[in-house]
Amino acid sequence: MKIAVASGKGGTGKTTISVNIAMSLSPPVQLLDCDVEEPNAHIFLKPEIYETRNVTRMVPEVDLSKCNFCGACGDLCKFNAITVLKDVTVLTFHEMCHGCKGCVMVCPQKAITEKSKIFGQLKKGMAKHVACVSGLLNVGEAMSPALIEIVKKEIPSDGIAIIDAPPGTSCPMITTVRNTDYVILVTEPTPFGLNDLILAVEAVKLLKIPFGIVINRSDIGDQKVHEYARRENIPVLMEIPHNRDIAVAYSKGILMIDVLPEMKVIFQQLVESIIKQGGK
């Protein structure tokens, strides 16, 4: 079963929930860190890394000796990843290239070929019984969805995969939660929390994936998230009150279940209730 943990905004405790769920479950369990621009699950899990490899994607390369500066490639590219400076040169912006091969196919001079470009890293490791996979996008790269897809290819066919999604509701989050079995939306009971939760709920509804809410620091702020959940008939899977010990542990990269061991069974029950809801 693939369970994504997402939130409409950063700083809600999404990664904390992900790593604590993963470490509370019995094997086989996997934690995938798909927040490839800023992966931080490893800070809490401290996995022993056994494999690190570069990941590549194909980008265009122009042979100017064949080019007649017709402009067809620049006209075709919807991502502004290739631009023709008439009779001077053809500029490529690989960070923005989606690898669609359109420019290669449209070039009448066969001046464009593809080359492989390293755009990030994939790491695999073990944190006790939890298999960990994470992606790390190179600085300056914009194609995080491509790396997220590579990370998700590592999901095994058995066991439970907990997938830590990037914050927000744009392409990286959608790529992460797409084709999962359930989405846990982590939020806070504040006006900002509610606003971003509503956006995340709309995104997950469009994808037709079952979902529920975890309310972190549930005793701060107001009751509007609770009222919204009641009104929309969204299950509140868990509420975690503000706790100084949890906050101190977080700041030191220590798991919540290591300072409050009684939380372990609560995280296990959370997954059991998801399995019941998801019917898997």
Ligand code: SF4
């Ligand atoms: S389509 Fe080919 S020939 Fe035309 S400008 Fe681009 S690279 Fe040059």
Ligand code: SF4
């Ligand atoms: S491969 Fe596609 S996205 Fe990349 S430069 Fe060519 S047309 Fe643009």
